[in-house]
Amino acid sequence: MTLALLAMSHSPLLEFADLDADVTAELDQTFAAAKDFVHDYDPDIVVNLAPDHYNGFFYNLMPAYCVGYAATSIGDYGSQAGRLDVPEAKARSLAEAVIAEGIDLSVSLEMEVDHGTVQPMEIVYGDITAKPFIPIFINSVAPPFTPVKRVRQLGEALGRHLATWDEKVLLISSGGLSHDPPVPRLATATPAQRAMLMGENQPLPAEARAARQQRVIDAARDFAAGTADIQDLAPEWDRELLRILASGDLSPVDTFDPDEMTRIAGNSSHEVRTWIAGYAAMAAVGTYEVQHTYYRPIRELIAGFAMTTVVHT
């Protein structure tokens, strides 16, 4: 059994934001550390925990969690598009083992994924097909959300099964901490937004795709300038979460209330579910330590932006 975890925030704005030089330098160092960690570890297979932002999963049928037996990256915000190298038999064995433990996973034989899934692979390998890759979707954007405790249990079940594999497994958790990008929400959607959230008119025509992305890019610029109408980042909440995750005792997350998370840390703060599942997978099979940790609230990226690398001790 060999398992390691790279947990990192994603933001499609990395390619579009005008960052201060010191922030760019910090991020360059952080991504270099992530790369070094992954290349030194040299995994045989990546198991990737990520949300979706209404690009592959819609309100016509919204699962809480889903394992892809095959997957394609849609290439939003200029991310690498195309087929991922998903080993179907391994993905199936993982899903079946987790379901047998009482976690109600869905499966997809044709999953579509977005920047949330592929950005870490692009950063560490420069190629989303560099390694065999099992994508696991964790709903983090579309309420209602499962209790956070269930996400911890999902992670534990994943970890227990992955620990039986001969392959060296790299878990990637991809998600922002506190953040509230202007992704449309069902509760406040216009008729056109509601149609988008339902997955009508997919794939989006190029103009609609460009308009959707420009809205987020503009919001990020305004947020950095202090004029955007989105919820502020919550660095204290982020730091406390990182402290809990690093402590090795994940039981405090069981008391997290999804509505409170939204209120304090924003509508997309639920992306931390990917982190909780990744850390829980590590915790299920041994004691661990966080080797590298980075955190900075970055308004230009609309993200409490963090990266940690985790190994068993």
Ligand SMILES: O=C(O)/C=C/c1cccc(O)c1O
């Ligand atoms: O526009 C989207 O689909 C999402 C944008 C976004 C912006 C900032 C942080 C994130 O985690 C995002 O997914």
Ligand SMILES: [Fe+2]
């Ligand atoms: Fe996201």
